[in-house]
Amino acid sequence: MQNIFSLQQKVAVVTGGAGLLGRAIIKALVSLGADVIIADLDLAAAQIIADAMLREFDNDPKISALKLDIASEDSILASIDTLANTGHFPDIWVNNAYPRTDDWGLVFEKIPAASWRCNVDKHMNGYCLCCQKIAEVMKNEGHGSIINMGSIYGMVGPDFSIYEGTEMTMPAAYAAIKGGILSFTRYLAAYYGPYGVRVNAVSPGGVFNGQDVSFVTEYSKKPPMRRMGKPEDVAAAVAFLASDSAGYITGHNLVVDGGWTII
Ligand SMILES: NC(=O)c1ccc[n+]([C@@H]2O[C@H](COP(=O)([O-])OP(=O)(O)OC[C@H]3O[C@@H](n4cnc5c(N)ncnc54)[C@H](O)[C@@H]3O)[C@@H](O)[C@H]2O)c1
Structure with a gap:
């Protein structure tokens, strides 16, 4: 059983790898033996994470940083070329980036059309x-595991009462984006x-990240x-789906929410 959870000799790319969940996912994948590429729009942040992980894992040279803009077809193709040129054909690709505009978080009726379009384009279309x-690279290799980061808000509507008395809300475009990503995941699983x-x-459900105390309580x-969830809760689920232990699982949505969506 230990072997089928192992990621030895697998190459994994984590988009948005420099972020909150990305960092935990990278740590989980590296711990299980994968070579990991931290692919992020913010190359400097990705390099800092890579350096920190290298120190933590005794300079094991299997972690690197790569600049990637998931909203740009050219950037995606260039990244895949770079990986291929260094013999790094990804066995695992985790779509985890979280692009959003500066005005992200406006209440629904105030969202400008251009902002809505930009967020859907960068995030959902980027994935x-x-x-x-x-998927085409993996098809040519004859195997691969793609994991798309969804959200409980791609599955159920928000309970707005938890945001009362805070500056926070659940952006409307997020529901559209994550619902689209979950549906697209099933399409792609059937296709490939x-x-x-x-x-x-x-x-995932909400992950604790120092939010407003009243929000966390509610x-x-x-x-x-x-x-609330911890980044490690989410990382473990990603690592499982990445590994051969999930070898007969496709088109699945693994919900990591402490039961939020079952009641
Ligand atoms: N944090 C949560 O509570 C939570 C809950 C449910 C789902 N999620 C999902 O998990 C994923 C990660 O969320 P997070 O909280 O770690 O986000 P985060 O904001 O902490 O990190 C996002 C990362 O994405 C990178 N990024 C932004 N635009 C990019 C682009 N165009 N190309 C490549 N990289 C880009 C950023 O530089 C950053 O490193 C997202 O898909 C998010 O929707 C998060």
Whole structure:
């Protein structure tokens, strides 16, 4: 059983790898033996994470940083070329980036059309474009695992009461984007299943990141497990779907929400 959870001799790309969940995902994948490429729009931040992980894992040279803009087809193709030129054909691709405009978080009725379009384009279409390019590489290799980061808000509507008295809200475009990503994941799993390419999603609930105390308190009352998620909770689910232990699982949405969506 230990072997099928191992990621030895696998190459993994994590988009948005310099972010909150990305860092935990990278750590989990490296711990299980994968070579990991931190692919992020913010190359400097990705390099800092790579250097920190190299120190933590005793300078094991299997972690590197790569600049990638998931919203740009040219950038995706250039990244895949760079990986191919260094013999790094990805076995695992985690779509985890979180592009958003500066006005992200406006209430629904105040969102300018251009902002809505930009967020849907960068985030949802960015995930779809990455999938289109990498799935073909994996098809040619005869295997691969793509994991798309969804959200409980791609599955259920928000409980707005948890935001009362705070500056926070759940942006409307996020529901559209994540719902689209979850649906697209099922499409892609059906399309590439015959070629040995698995496509799954992970849908986290809210992850604790120093949010407003009243929000954390109100949020934690709802899920049966009575707490917000931790980045490590999400990373473990990604690592499982990436590994051969999930070898017959495709088109699945693995929900990591302490039970938020089951009640
Ligand atoms: N944090 C949560 O509570 C939570 C809950 C559910 C789902 N998610 C999802 O998990 C994923 C990661 O979220 P997070 O909280 O770690 O986000 P984050 O903001 O901490 O990190 C996002 C990363 O994406 C990078 N990025 C932004 N635009 C990019 C682009 N165009 N190309 C490449 N990289 C880009 C950023 O530089 C950053 O490093 C997202 O898909 C998010 O929707 C997060």
